[in-house]
Amino acid sequence: MPINILMPALSPTMTEGNLVRWLKGEGEALKAGEPICEIETDKATMEVEAVDEGILETILVPAGSQAVKVNTPIAVLRAEGDSGAVVTPAAVAVAPPAVAAPAAASTLMSATPVAPGAAAPGGRIIASPLARRVAAQGGLDLATVVGTGPGGRIVKADVAAALARGLAAKLAAPVAAPPAPAALATASASATAPAAAAAPPAPAPARPPAGQDARAWSDQVGLKYRAVANSGMRKVIARRLTEAKQTIPHFYLTIDCVLDALLKIRAELNARAGGHKLSVNDFVVRAVALALRRVPAANAAWTDEAVLLYQSVDVSVAVATPAGLITPIVKAADTKGLAVISAEVRELAARARDGKLKPEEFQGGTFTISNLGMFGIREFAAIINPPQACLLAVGAGEQRPVVRDGALAIATVMSCTLSIDHRVVDGAVGAEFLGAFKGLIEDPLTMLL
Numbered sequence: 001m002p003i004n005i006l007m008p009a010l011s012p013t014m015t016e017g018n019l020v021r022w023l024k025g026e027g028e029a030l031k032a033g034e035p036i037c038e039i040e041t042d043k044a045t046m047e048v049e050a051v052d053e054g055i056l057e058t059i060l061v062p063a064g065s066q067a068v069k070v071n072t073p074i075a076v077l078r079a080e081g082d083s084g085a086v087v088t089p090a091a092v093a094v095a096p097p098a099v100a101a102p103a104a105a106s107t108l109m110s111a112t113p114v115a116p117g118a119a120a121p122g123g124r125i126i127a128s129p130l131a132r133r134v135a136a137q138g139g140l141d142l143a144t145v146v147g148t149g150p151g152g153r154i155v156k157a158d159v160a161a162a163l164a165r166g167l168a169a170k171l172a173a174p175v176a177a178p179p180a181p182a183a184l185a186t187a188s189a190s191a192t193a194p195a196a197a198a199a200p201p202a203p204a205p206a207r208p209p210a211g212q213d214a215r216a217w218s219d220q221v222g223l224k225y226r227a228v229a230n231s232g233m234r235k236v237i238a239r240r241l242t243e244a245k246q247t248i249p250h251f252y253l254t255i256d257c258v259l260d261a262l263l264k265i266r267a268e269l270n271a272r273a274g275g276h277k278l279s280v281n282d283f284v285v286r287a288v289a290l291a292l293r294r295v296p297a298a299n300a301a302w303t304d305e306a307v308l309l310y311q312s313v314d315v316s317v318a319v320a321t322p323a324g325l326i327t328p329i330v331k332a333a334d335t336k337g338l339a340v341i342s343a344e345v346r347e348l349a350a351r352a353r354d355g356k357l358k359p360e361e362f363q364g365g366t367f368t369i370s371n372l373g374m375f376g377i378r379e380f381a382a383i384i385n386p387p388q389a390c391l392l393a394v395g396a397g398e399q400r401p402v403v404r405d406g407a408l409a410i411a412t413v414m415s416c417t418l419s420i421d422h423r424v425v426d427g428a429v430g431a432e433f434l435g436a437f438k439g440l441i442e443d444p445l446t447m448l449l
Contacts, residue, residue: 004073011359021063042236045129045355127154233324249422255434257441259412282342289333291436298433301387316365379415389424
């Protein structure tokens with residue numbers, strides 16, 4: 001008897017996903033545990049494995065389909081030797097895939113002729129999920145890219161090189177806004193009464209009126225732009241941050257930490273290490289985890305019924321990816337040493353940028369760190385990552401004048417700002433946490449005990 005393969009729920013909050021590509025074609029045999037397709041959620045692209053054995057009889061949802069609802073039939077599996085009737089696409093309810101805007105497809109152009117991208121049987125282009133996302137964001141047709149990966153697979157570096165050679169496409173220029181009704185009336189009057197003076201057109205507003213879409217306003221004022229379709233991740237980020245800023249009563253506390261002792265210890269440890277080097281951010285993660293253990297009231301979340309005081313210290317670390325911000329988690333960070341934390345952060349960040357994180361590796365967390373110090377940002381205040389109650393924004397370590405024993409001196413100072421949900425954490429608790437954090441950063445030997 002034929003079996004419907006359904007769009008899986010790859011996370012507790014997933015309601016729909018994008019079917020990036022099929023790894024198996026119609027008529028191919030499937031084994032349990034064998035990858036059959038790639039599904040893009042709001043945070044990552046993951047391979048979906050077959051649960052049953054059989055023949056992939058019919059693909060109901062084609063590759064590239066957008067916003068496919070969870071539990072929608074996406075394919076039909078037939079057991080080997082089964083001669084029963086096969087379910088056809090018309091017999092099941094399938095959410096219609098989103099179709100790319102015709103303007104974007106029709107305006108893809110190549111500056112110079114290149115060899116076509118590697119294609120599998122059936123004309124499917126072989127490319128990594130990250131390469132596909134980067135190409136989509138740059139308006140690049142993967143059919144014009146030469147893959148250098150295994151078997152001619154297109155990887156991110158191939159897309160980046162193609163974009164650098166000028167293969168990126170531009171969307172059609174915005175259509176000029178139609179004349180205002182008043183202007184039409186004036187033109188009509190002028191045709192019948194040449195002596196009448198035409199009224200000047202009303203000036204365009206300096207900013208979009210309340211409720212007007214930015215794209216419509218840009219067309220109205222004649223601004224040129226390139227429209228990049230919002231990914232599932234970008235839509236989720238926009239929704240969650242809007243909700244967080246509108247519903248969470250934020251307040252902020254900033255503290256300065258002297259880094260001289262930490263930088264000295266870090267240099268000594270790195271001199272003894274083999275190939276792997278500790279970063280300042282590794283010390284920050286360790287200090288946050290230990291400070292949360294000392295001040296557990298900051299390791300919490302709000303609900304209408306109760307404040308949740310978390311028993312584990314799971315630190316989320318913000319990582320920028322081509323598709324948007326994601327926060328992989330160092331679990332039980334208070335029980336791990338600097339070397340382990342450093343290795344985990346590096347490995348999680350690398351897989352986050354490649355879209356290879358598992359849901360349990362970025363969903364959850366009890367406290368978030370966002371570090372922009374490596375970009376030279378002195379100080380900033382971040383939006384809380386709900387349902388967490390606190391987020392620490394870390395700035396750059398820089399030399400500043402300080403007063404020591406009544407005399408002016410120079411020290412390396414790092415400013416850190418704690419964003420706090422006032423429903424959960426009061427000012428005194430926030431200050432206590434920052435005091436514990438500062439003590440650990442300025443006396444780093446206590447982190448090694």
